[in-house]
Amino acid sequence: MSNKPLNSFKISRFINEEAYGGIMLIIATIIALIWANSSFYDSYHYVWHDYKVGLVWGEIDLVASLHHWINDGLMALFFFVVGLEIKREVMGGELSSMKKASLPIAAAVGGMLLPATFYAIAVINYPEYINGWGIPMATDIAFALGLLAMLGSRVPLNLKIFLTALAIADDLGAVLVIAVFYTESIDYNELLYAGLCLTIMIIANFAGVRRTVFYAIIGFAGVWIAFIYSGVHATIAGVLIALTIPARTKISESDYIDKISQHLNKFKLEKPDEKSTLLTKKQVHVISDIEDLNKNAHTPLQKLEHALHPVTAYFILPVFALSNAGVHIDGKVIDMLIHPISIGIICGLVLGKFIGISLFSRLMVKFKIASLPEGVSWNQIYGVAFLAGIGFTMSMFISDLAFKDESFKQIAKVGIMMASLLSALIGMLWLGLTSKK
Missing domain, CATH: 1.20.1530.10 (Na+/H+ antiporter like domain)
Structure with missing residues (x-):
């Protein structure tokens, strides 16, 4: 594609x-x-x-x-x-x-x-x-x-x-x-602390941590405040x-396409009551699975x-x-x-x-x-x-x-x-x- x-x-x-x-x-x-x-x-x-x-x-x-x-x-x-x-x-x-x-x-x-x-x-x-x-x-x-x-x-x-x-x-x-x-002037202790926090964030990246809240907390409380006091x-x-x-991404493009196709097929097979405007329970679960899949594809x-x-x-x-x-x-x-x-x-x-x-x-x-x-x-x-x-x-x-x-x-x-x-x-x-x- x-x-x-x-x-x-x-x-x-x-x-x-x-x-x-x-x-x-x-x-x-x-x-x-x-x-x-x-x-x-x-x-x-x-x-x-x-x-x-x-x-x-x-x-x-x-x-x-x-x-x-x-x-x-x-x-x-x-x-x-x-x-x-x-x-x-x-x-x-x-x-x-x-x-x-x-x-x-x-x-x-x-x-x-x-x-x-x-x-x-x-x-x-x-x-x-x-x-x-x-x-x-x-x-x-x-x-x-x-x-x-x-x-x-x-x-x-x-x-x-x-x-x-x-x-x-x-x-x-x-x-x-x-x-x-x-x-102009640098406080190397503060920079060292900032470097330590950055190292933790890099390790977390390679370890597969994807929660932006984690990076926001370490980045603000560790790196940004340390730089405020460092002089840089x-x-x-x-x-x-x-x-x-x-x-x-947490999932490859080909896997995403395959899985989204499977979910859409499941959604089509589950037909709700013609008189009802509500989805079936299985269709609701399929939509939830698609949302999780989309998060992994970002x-x-x-x-x-x-x-x-x-x-x-x-x-x-x-x-x-x-x-x-x-x-x-x-x-x-x-x-x-x-x-x-x-x-x-x-x-x-x-x-x-x-x-x-x-x-x-x-x-x-x-x-x-x-x-x-x-x-x-x-x-x-x-x-x-x-x-x-x-x-x-x-x-x-x-x-x-x-x-x-x-x-x-x-x-x-x-x-x-x-x-x-x-x-x-x-x-x-x-x-x-x-x-x-």
Whole structure:
């Protein structure tokens, strides 16, 4: 039985969720900007930065601002879903073989190296700003896919798949950058404890433990809390926990087909009374057996991804935008835009992403290491390369880690929004003019 139609359906569903999530991100961003630049600015700052929530239990003190919990808590769940997506793509998706993965991975590498280089060149005379080099490396998949979906049939499904694979590879790069370069001090005892918990989860995976509650308890109480105290950003815990989630079915595809056929035959043979609207007892048992069979045919990884992806697209990312995009602009927006940090981010996201993705893709095809996706033109690759310059969510997240000074963070966020807007406009205009209906 071919999985191609099913995979296409899953990809279309994923893209649609990202598209609607992108719209909600835009709405949340507009609300945040209006709120932060209105007479209610004090309430914006109080709600997200001054209002403290959490719990204290013995020596464990988990009390912090809502902004902190969104960035360290909700975003850890977002990165958990990113980890599930990465594992799924590596095991059976667009990153599962070198033939499939080489082009989007190379494009992602180019789309990270050149933006970081452009930023470094822009701030070369200002060493105090150099730590922001990671900000223009990221791509916001929700925004990018949301805009691409607006073009409808003008762009082929394979182009959307290419952008999805590129963005997931890009996310993996961002995770590594955060883990390696944006961690200041490390408590190795906490990391050792987290590693022990991860080892238990991996052993449980190989032992056949499939209950998601088990992984949730060990992952939260063990890994995530240990990372909170370790100094390594808690979002990395989300990715590592995701990699331990079982990705194997309990029953093979052929056995599933055979058994489901047997159950359906049993169901047909049991005919209820024509006057009754109720099923027979045997039919009820058959339905129960089919439900158990369906559970065994699912992988915990795919069940979790299926359940959590809408949560991240429709709730976590819009809430992140609402709490992070509220840049208070006090009439100095021009000064903020011509600041070296902003110039570096704009050059990195708009030019660096475009040149890096286009150049590395061209080289891969020229040297016959990879080939263009079927039905996709070079003009469409160039359009996607511009759309990949929409850094927004991930770039804002990294900017909070890169800078301690609040004014630097505000300047960076203005640069991110301007760069993302320019990349979106150029990318949509390019694709609109070069893609036929």
